[in-house]
Structure formats: structure tokens, C-alpha cells
Amino acid sequence: MYPAIEEMIQAFEEDDLIFRVQEDEESSRLTANAIVDYTSFTVHFLSTDDKNDVSVRVPHFVRFKEKDVTEMLRVANEMNNRYRYVKFVVAPESEAVTIEYDFPENTEHIGPAAVEVFRRLMSIAEEAYPVFMKAIWNRPSEVSFGNIQFHDVTV
Numbered sequence: 001m002y003p004a005i006e007e008m009i010q011a012f013e014e015d016d017l018i019f020r021v022q023e024d025e026e027s028s029r030l031t032a033n034a035i036v037d038y039t040s041f042t043v044h045f046l047s048t049d050d051k052n053d054v055s056v057r058v059p060h061f062v063r064f065k066e067k068d069v070t071e072m073l074r075v076a077n078e079m080n081n082r083y084r085y086v087k088f089v090v091a092p093e094s095e096a097v098t099i100e101y102d103f104p105e106n107t108e109h110i111g112p113a114a115v116e117v118f119r120r121l122m123s124i125a126e127e128a129y130p131v132f133m134k135a136i137w138n139r140p141s142e143v144s145f146g147n148i149q150f151h152d153v154t155v
Contacts (some may be wrong), residue, residue: 011111
């Protein structure tokens with residue numbers, strides 16, 4: 001197991017956070033589930049070497065349909081401008097938005113820093129999720145039956 005993950009395990013245990021650890025030949029991964037007001041998600045802390053080179057990922061934070069790609073790119077850009085170190089990435093091929101963060105390699109005390117990043121990601125996700133959902137659900141929907149189209153309208 002890589003040293004960064006070992007330090008994170010200790011810090012997560014000290015804060016009574018529930019997590020899992022997965023190891024393979026190329027990496028060590030600590031995953032923790034988070035539940036906020038509007039959604040739940042899994043945060044992955046991934047280390048691939050003996051340095052403090054740790055990547056943090058929240059895969060499939062928001063799922064969307066192909067028709068919403070443009071709107072998701074607009075919202076992701078807005079969120080990337082709002083949050084300084086966290087990056088929202090839109091992946092059209094998987095129809096999902098991922099949240100990314102990378103620790104600087106010279107991070108000291110990476111365990112407590114990982115706990116802090118975990119808590120901040122929970123806060124950011126709680127603020128960002130409704131913005132993404134509004135972008136998806138606030139668009140007028142159309143239903144089509146043959147050559148007849150019905151539009152949802154508010155009167």
C-alpha cells in the first residue's frame with residue numbers, strides 16, 4: 001500500500017469516517033461515500049506511487065442525456081469559474097459529469113488534507129448539484145407521436 005493512502009486511512013479513522021480501501025498492483029484507492037441534501041456520491045482517493053501524488057475523483061456525479069451536453073458544458077464552466085481548485089469535467093461519451101481534484105505532490109500531512117478535501121467536496125457538491133439538475137429539468141420537454149409534437153408550457 002502506498003504511504004499516502006496509509007496516512008489517509010489513519011486520518012479517516014481518527015475522524016470516524018467510513019471508507020473502503022482497494023489495492024492492486026498499480027494503485028491504492030481509498031473510497032468514501034458522501035450523502036448531502038440532494039444526492040449521494042462516492043469520492044475516490046487514488047495513489048499510484050510512493051510520493052504524495054494523489055488524485056481525487058467523484059465519478060458520475062451527474063448523469064445526463066445526450067441532448068443536454070451543451071447545457072452541461074455551460075454549467076460545468078460556470079462551476080469551474082466558481083470553485084478554484086475543483087474541476088467539473090463533462091464526458092459526453094459516458095453522459096456524466098465528474099468532479100476532479102489533484103493534490104500537489106509536496107503536500108505535507110496528506111491524511112488530514114484528504115479529510116478536509118472530502119468535507120469541502122461535500123459542500124461543493126451540495127451547492128453544485130441543484131444547479132446541474134436545474135439545467136437538465138428546466139428545459140421545455142417535447143413529446144412526439146408521429147407527426148404531432150406536444151410541448152410542455154406554463155400558462
